[in-house]
Amino acid sequence: MDFTIPQHIADDVDRFRRFLKESFAGKLAAWLRAGELQREFFAELGQGGWYGTVFAGDRLRRGPALREAMIAEEFAKVSPGAAVAALAHADLGLMGLALFGSASLQERYGAKSVQGETVMCLGNTERQAGSDVAAVALRAEQAAGGWVLSGAKAYVTNGAAADLAVVTAVTDPAAARNSRHSMFLVDLSAAGIRRTRLNKPVWIPSDLTRIEFERVFVGADHLLGERGRGLPQVLSVFTHSRVPIAALSLGTAAGAFELAVNRAARRSVFGRPIAEFQAKAFEMAELHARIEAARLMVWRTCAAMDAGEDFRAPASMAKFLAVDAARTTAAWAADLFGAASVVRDHPIHKYPLDAWAASLGEGTQDIQKLVIFRELMKRFA
Numbered sequence: 001m002d003f004t005i006p007q008h009i010a011d012d013v014d015r016f017r018r019f020l021k022e023s024f025a026g027k028l029a030a031w032l033r034a035g036e037l038q039r040e041f042f043a044e045l046g047q048g049g050w051y052g053t054v055f056a057g058d059r060l061r062r063g064p065a066l067r068e069a070m071i072a073e074e075f076a077k078v079s080p081g082a083a084v085a086a087l088a089h090a091d092l093g094l095m096g097l098a099l100f101g102s103a104s105l106q107e108r109y110g111a112k113s114v115q116g117e118t119v120m121c122l123g124n125t126e127r128q129a130g131s132d133v134a135a136v137a138l139r140a141e142q143a144a145g146g147w148v149l150s151g152a153k154a155y156v157t158n159g160a161a162a163d164l165a166v167v168t169a170v171t172d173p174a175a176a177r178n179s180r181h182s183m184f185l186v187d188l189s190a191a192g193i194r195r196t197r198l199n200k201p202v203w204i205p206s207d208l209t210r211i212e213f214e215r216v217f218v219g220a221d222h223l224l225g226e227r228g229r230g231l232p233q234v235l236s237v238f239t240h241s242r243v244p245i246a247a248l249s250l251g252t253a254a255g256a257f258e259l260a261v262n263r264a265a266r267r268s269v270f271g272r273p274i275a276e277f278q279a280k281a282f283e284m285a286e287l288h289a290r291i292e293a294a295r296l297m298v299w300r301t302c303a304a305m306d307a308g309e310d311f312r313a314p315a316s317m318a319k320f321l322a323v324d325a326a327r328t329t330a331a332w333a334a335d336l337f338g339a340a341s342v343v344r345d346h347p348i349h350k351y352p353l354d355a356w357a358a359s360l361g362e363g364t365q366d367i368q369k370l371v372i373f374r375e376l377m378k379r380f381a
């Protein structure tokens with residue numbers, strides 16, 4: 001077993017840290033204040049090659065999972081909200097196109113999406129269909145030359161910013177529960193689309209948007225993958241994106257932890273630094289161990305992914321442990337800052353809220369446990 005990080009990945013992560021500090025932090029501060037991202041956000045990440053996917057030889061190709069995870073962690077340490085906008089583009093929208101897009105769709109949209117000039121998102125969740133993905137009811141009816149989509153997607157990250165959405169819809173209502181759906185690539189400038197940005201206190205400055213489809217025409221060539229395979233396809237996208245969101249959760253934990261440890265070393269109460277009270281020292285030791293354990297699970301999952309092994313159970317374990325570490329650490333860290341933590345503009349304020357949001361994307365903690373349990377029973381039952 002080799003735990004060495006390949007040098008080219010370590011160098012890239014260093015480069016990304018410098019990029020965040022030198023060319024990104026100032027702009028990010030403005031976007032955080034505005035609560036909104038500008039298009040240049042996506043383009044700058046694309047120009048830097050930070051989406052983990054390249055367009056080469058006429059198709060989209062995923063880079064090493066470890067590189068992407070380490071970059072997601074670094075990004076989320078600074079801003080989980082900006083990191084999730086990049087993730088929704090690269091690991092939900094672009095992932096759907098990379099895994100299931102035809103050669104012509106990849107050729108048409110691939111290069112611009114990798115460069116961040118075309119922004120993507122994925123709309124699956126509906127009011128009655130969150131954890132229960134098969135309950136998706138948005139309807140796609142066959143029409144001359146394509147499909148007509150009617151219904152609504154309730155919560156879509158990047159739904160306001162995006163140009164293209166990967167969307168699940170019912171194409172075969174009479175078929176069995178897991179073969180009723182298909183997946184489409186939808187141009188969000190099409191007639192009949194209405195977008196409503198939701199007001200949320202988490203993952204600022206990314207947008208969370210409701211998208212309504214009123215008889216929206218989608219060409220037959222914009223079907224992703226196979227008709228009737230929409231459910232397994234979207235679950236496969238989620239299994240893949242669970243790894244970067246686990247890394248993002250890890251970054252949420254690590255970012256909050258670094259701020260709080262620094263604070264504990266500097267802030268004196270009762271005549272000595274907070275860190276010198278053994279109660280706090282033990283809490284720090286425990287959280288550090290939990291974060292390290294979650295990081296090992298994330299990296300172990302990346303290794304399985306890159307080796308082409310089945311990574312369903314590791315991905316869910318990684319997300320479960322990383323979200324758990326993020327929730328516990330972020331609440332602890334905010335507490336350590338005392339009253340300052342409730343001030344919206346204080347750097348620590350966002351972490352508990354963002355850790356809470358992290359449990360929802362790509363399946364709640366309960367859903368991760370379901371996946372882990374199912375995989376466990378395959379092995380032992």
Ligand SMILES: Cc1cc2nc3c(=O)[nH]c(=O)nc-3n(C[C@H](O)[C@H](O)[C@H](O)COP(=O)(O)OP(=O)(O)OC[C@H]3O[C@@H](n4cnc5c(N)ncnc54)[C@H](O)[C@@H]3O)c2cc1C
Nearest residue numbers: 122123124125130131132155156157357360361362364366
């Ligand atoms: C900030 C944010 C960004 C999001 N971005 C996107 C996006 O880009 N695209 C998209 O499609 N969706 C997105 N979502 C939606 C997200 O995927 C869903 O919120 C999530 O899947 C949970 O679904 P739900 O909200 O309907 O909760 P529900 O499914 O109703 O779950 C409610 C509760 O029941 C529990 N539960 C559910 N099923 C079980 C079970 N079988 N056993 C035990 N407990 C169970 C859950 O764990 C949870 O505690 C986003 C959500 C948020 C908050």
